[in-house]
Amino acid sequence: MSANGAVWGRVRSRLRAFPERLAACGAEAAAYGRCVQASTAPGGRLSKDVCAREFEALRSCFAAAAKRTLKGSS
Amino acid sequence: MLRQARLWRLWRRPPAARVLAANLGGREVASGVFPLGNTSPGALNIFDRNLKRKQKNWAAQQPEPMKFDYLREEVGNRIADRIYDISRDFTLALDVGCGRGYIAQHLNKETVGKFFQTDIAENALKNSLETEIPTVSVLADEEFLPFRENTFDLVVSSLSLHWVNDLPRALEQIHYVLKPNGVFVGAMFGGDTLYELRCSLQLAETEREGGFSPHISPFTAVNDLGHLLGRAGFNTLTVDTDEIQVNYPGMFELMEDLQGMGESNCSWNRKALLHRETMLAAAAVYREMYRNEDGSVPATYQIYYMIGWKYHDSQARPAERGSATVSFGELGKLNNLMSQTEKSQ
Numbered sequence: 131m132s133a134n135g136a137v138w139g140r141v142r143s144r145l146r147a148f149p150e151r152l153a154a155c156g157a158e159a160a161a162y163g164r165c166v167q168a169s170t171a172p173g174g175r176l177s178k179d180v181c182a183r184e185f186e187a188l189r190s191c192f193a194a195a196a197k198r199t200l201k202g203s204s
Numbered sequence: 205m206l207r208q209a210r211l212w213r214l215w216r217r218p219p220a221a222r223v224l225a226a227n228l229g230g231r232e233v234a235s236g237v238f239p240l241g242n243t244s245p246g247a248l249n250i251f252d253r254n255l256k257r258k259q260k261n262w263a264a265q266q267p268e269p270m271k272f273d274y275l276r277e278e279v280g281n282r283i284a285d286r287i288y289d290i291s292r293d294f295t296l297a298l299d300v301g302c303g304r305g306y307i308a309q310h311l312n313k314e315t316v317g318k319f320f321q322t323d324i325a326e327n328a329l330k331n332s333l334e335t336e337i338p339t340v341s342v343l344a345d346e347e348f349l350p351f352r353e354n355t356f357d358l359v360v361s362s363l364s365l366h367w368v369n370d371l372p373r374a375l376e377q378i379h380y381v382l383k384p385n386g387v388f389v390g391a392m393f394g395g396d397t398l399y400e401l402r403c404s405l406q407l408a409e410t411e412r413e414g415g416f417s418p419h420i421s422p423f424t425a426v427n428d429l430g431h432l433l434g435r436a437g438f439n440t441l442t443v444d445t446d447e448i449q450v451n452y453p454g455m456f457e458l459m460e461d462l463q464g465m466g467e468s469n470c471s472w473n474r475k476a477l478l479h480r481e482t483m484l485a486a487a488a489v490y491r492e493m494y495r496n497e498d499g500s501v502p503a504t505y506q507i508y509y510m511i512g513w514k515y516h517d518s519q520a521r522p523a524e525r526g527s528a529t530v531s532f533g534e535l536g537k538l539n540n541l542m543s544q545t546e547k548s549q
Contacts, residue, residue: 145456149487162492163492166408166485177411185481192495194483
């Protein structure tokens with residue numbers, strides 16, 4: 131880490147906002163979680179992008195939440 | 205046949221320091237200290253100890269170290285309980301990987317006369333917790349204890365041996381510095397620790413990136429622990445397990461707490477980067493698979509407590525073969541037998 135830790139502090143503060151934005155997207159997160167859990171059941175196969183659609187929904191919801199909080203704070 | 209027997213004995217007994225100095229080609233070995241240079245065959249170099257020292261130093265000099273101490277405090281308390289259960293007083297004790305001294309604060313002057321605290325991070329030793337026992341802080345690595353043979357009556361270690369590269373050697377060192385009839389009380393993380401985090405990261409990484417790399421360090425299994433302690437020379441082993449479940453608001457808070465405890469990953473084969481998308485995916489999977497009714501997510505810490513004694517003639521030994529006076533077949537009449545012996549005494 132650098133002397134004053136400016137970059138680390140900035141990245142960390144961005145990361146600290148993740149939990150509340152994730153809380154705002156509870157439904158999409160639950161859908162994604164269910165999809166991944168279903169692929170681990172006997173008979174399912176977990177490979178790359180098996181739940182890509184659910185994750186895209188989660189990601190766009192997350193980005194929208196980020197934009198909302200950014201607009202609200204500025 | 206005789207030659208083989210002699211070779212076997214040489215391998216079993218750790219060589220004397222003077223002999224080893226000759227073999228090292230003139231290199232000076234401090235007499236009385238555990239002989240260097242003979243790492244166990246197949247010793248792995250899994251963890252970057254230098255990085256672990258930096259992480260522990262960073263964790264110890266944070267503005268609010270008490271915030272992340274809850275787990276270590278609890279385990280330190282339980283180890284102190286076990287020390288009180290041993291009906292003996294110890295004049296000299298050693299704490300290996302003490303952190304801020306979580307065990308010493310629960311013990312009193314009568315049970316332990318003097319306490320040596322060792323850790324690899326100097327910031328942790330500087331901010332040590334208050335205790336009424338006189339302590340000496342020594343900066344030492346768990347694998348290279350700078351003490352003579354047969355020094356300590358009691359050695360304790362709480363939640364620091366899981367970052368040691370060569371665990372057999374560390375346990376042998378602990379056995380070495382113990383006095384005969386000395387006892388080692390230790391606590392280590394077990395195989396089920398943080399399994400929810402491990403599974404969530406694994407699934408999310410496989411789904412998002414197509415493969416996964418280990419993010420949780422490997423832990424010792426309970427059978428291996430018994431073997432390791434036996435191999436190090438301890439007698440009368442006791443190993444029991446305990447599970448502490450801590451609830452967190454979410455995966456990010458758990459990871460932040462782990463970093464605050466100084467438990468960040470330091471294995472050589474760690475991935476340098478954890479993508480934000482993967483973290484997001486893992487948090488979603490964690491919440492969906494493991495959440496409690498109130499919305500929090502649990503994290504399991506499985507702790508193995510181990511107690512081992514160094515051999516002494518006064519310790520109980522298994523009886524000689526053929527010295528039984530009562531047969532197992534008479535087990536049903538045990539009550540009669542017991543009252544008979546009471547009457548005769």
